[in-house]
Amino acid sequence: MVEHFACRPQVQERLTKQIAGWLDTQLRPKGVGVVIQAEHTCMTLRGVQAVGSDTVTSTLLGVLREDPRSRQEFFALTGIHP
Structure with a gap:
């Protein structure tokens, strides 16, 4: 499914x-x-040539968006600190 949208x-x-x-x-x-x-x-091949510059995006829906505790737990499990 991810490959379908990313193609x-x-x-x-x-x-x-x-x-x-x-x-x-x-x-x-x-x-x-x-x-x-x-x-x-x-970013890495042209322009600023910032090798290793990663971008992180996230989308939260439902309880992960509405409940701060659930959101905090989700990000803790992913290792992402917003």
Whole structure:
């Protein structure tokens, strides 16, 4: 499913939202959390040539968006500190 949405060029923020939306629609869970960490070749191959510059995006839906404790636990498990 991730490969399906990632097969065409697009911005990382949209990809993150598309994956979360699909999971929410298809699985109907109480909450959805999607975190994507990716290296942007536009930053590493041209322009500033900032090798190793990763960008992290996240989308939270349902209980992970509404409940601060659930959100904190999710990010702790992912190792991401917003």
